[in-house]
Amino acid sequence: MSGAVRQSEGYLVKTASYDLLHIDYLRPGTDGFLNRIKAAQPGADIFFHTMQTYDEPLDPSLLIGDAAYVDYVLAAYAKGRKWSELVVEMHDALVHCGDRPPFIGPYLKNRNIYLTGSCLNLRDQQIDLVNLSTDVQDRICEDDGYRNYHLNGVGYQIYGHWLLDFLPRIFLAERHARSLGCKAHIFLPHPPKFALKLLDILDVGCRFSYFPQQGPLWFDRIYAVPSVKLGLRYSSHFVGETFARLKTHRTENLLGAERILIARRKPPIARNFAILEAALKNLDFKVIYPEDYSIQDQISIFKSARVVVGEDGSAMHNVGFCDAGAKVIITARSSRRNVWHVSVAQYAAVRLAYLASAVQDDGYHIDIPAVLRLLEGP
Template identity: 25%
Template sequence: MFDDLNLRFYNFPNPGAAFSSARQLRLNTEDPQLIRVKNAILSPARTGKMSANPDHSKYKMLGGVYSQSGDLLAASRMAQEVDQFASTDEPNIATSSVSVKRRIEIGVYLGWYVSHHGHFLIESLSRLWCAEKLADHPDVKFLFHFAGHNRGKGLHPDHVKILSLLSIPEHSVEFIDDWTTVDVLLMPTQAQSLNHYTHPDFASLYQHISGKVAGLSDNDLPEKIYISRQNLNFFQNRPFNEVEIEGLMRDHGFEIIYPERMDIIDQIRTFANARVICGYLGSGLYNAVFCNENSHVILMCGEPNPRPPLHHFLIARLTNTRLSVLNSVVPLEYWKGCWIDGRVVDRFLRSVEGVSQSAGKTWDWWPETQEPGDQMERQIMLHHAVFAACLNQPERYRPLMQRLVRYSGGPAAALDLIPVLWSLCGGDARLEELSRHLVSLTAWTLGIFEWDDGTDLDVKLVKKLNERHLSPGASKAYSEILENSGFQAGATMIGTGQDPMAELDKAAD
């Protein structure tokens, strides 16, 4: 299938070796089947250990479809990867001992519902290649097993809208949460499997969905889009320098989009209209299934995800789009987060005719020098320090702070970078915890190693910080850090313009 792909690797020393595992991908030549099962028995969705070994932490999804004689139907398992299954169940059951809680007359088995958007598009829709034949029938129930944390939560609102575009109303969808019998069950086989195969005709499903929303004021939609992860927190694989990368993409004429803030209909329209789509490997980029032919998808990858983005090769083949894979992601040693090397992205965009409109100088936010004292090294070490602190590993963050102070020639640079980090972490769910660690790092940088209690630390920090004559922005950041740590009185003293010593004396009274 690679002979038919318009595929380019960029900045890979040996792309053939790096992506050798992509040879497992294939296009199905056999058409998917619609299996009819009389008096089917469906076991409830649940989870189980993948190994009897108590040290084995991985779980598998349990639940499937049985014949009336009690045999597990292989087609009900969710295929994933090569010769692997994400779901299974006991191969045989004693039907006489099953306590059936529900009976359905006519049902269509759709496999496993996964609320994660990318997995929903690729896996939960994989049996709906025959949607037009089955929809709009008032007596038909569409049946899902639910995966993991979806239990009891129902369909995500975005997925309700996507299914409605396939003429499947929400009220006709049911989850198998107990033993259920179905008089007549229709079971479409999977048309595609994550990171393994797809069927060329499956493209019509995505085209049908995007076609339903086409023509709704498409003239106002951008031709070049960058999928930002800025609004996600650092525990969701958000690049640490996403804000800077957004600026780079704007310089090249891209419009920045935040899929999590968009209605799913607007997302589909935006991707269907775009001529060039760029983003870091993640859920938002799976909307590329709605792209038009001859669109150009630019995928940033690398560490900390060493595996190649296998299914994006299948999407490119399915949609007949051009795919460029950039090795532009740099890992952080002590955290799963990453930086995006803007130099690689900038050089690539300038090399592709019709993509870049930037006439400015080459983007060099990442310094070319690799001296240990450069700004990038200091920032990376600071991130290491804070997130090692969040993991309660002081043996990591204290030596890193020592290096940071030593390379910067004193604590001034460190004190300038801590507010920057606070700003970057502003959307994090663990803001209070982070602020406490930043207070600790600030105290350590200022040489405050001992204090009697919280009030004493408050007074010492405020005094030391005000002696530094911080900028208004840094003063505001440190005030917020202290406030989030519970130091209300001390935080109000920073950068107020009043006599610091007078305020400290007043607070001590």
């Protein structure tokens, strides 16, 4: 069957509440929560598979420096410490593949419509019927020995998001399919070059198919793989698998630098970064532009470093490759106050200081005396 899905209707439903790709934080034993989700969209074939569950208390001894940031982190971790990996199974579902990020939604038998966009906590007052503008291709079924998975989300073109989000979700799909005695067939937008390199290095045991430029895809059955995160905090266990698997592919570190300063060529860059660079060079720091090195070399450089200083950004997620006990100092704009780095630091058991500027992008300056004080400390 080709043409519009269920040609007599041909409608999608769009709401502004919960997105299937952002069931971010689930604790073990959340049957009540899952039942509420199911009750919100009666008639949909949606099933929830809980994989690993784990307990992650914060080790506050790894946080050094800024007391305000430490309090911010403590408040984030006070929201809970038990996590579950979740896979969402949907039958007769659409994945839209236009210019916007793909969305995914099941068919509601009792309404003769498809859910799409942010759809899990569906409320009548939030329903917006959207007519399908592009014909849907024939329904995609699973090949023998494979299960179909969907992967996409915010930050798809960003290196750090692949380390913390997309690679862990691929590994989860791989493990989930294996638990069913199958392999994972993952449908995703065409990855950026660095992501293709990461997948090549890791030799992931999955099949990948890239979305077409236009039109929804119609799946007989598909699995969504959410991130295990809560707002700006990731599960350390969830992201740790990425660093552990990539670490085995490091090269010999030819730099031999125990102190490194991570530099960037693209804005935003602190206005006084050159002053910081000069000061740290006098303290035997090696200046590193990560894009000048292969991924394998970057892993080796960070693994050998005992002290790492750099501005908040994707490259600083590489501290997950550091050995336990390393000191990491991250400087940031005031608008960049997140807990992602803590999630990575907790996995790697490195000591983390996070220094936020008093201003945002315009006029952003690093507090160089504070950096130097932290370097002098234990």
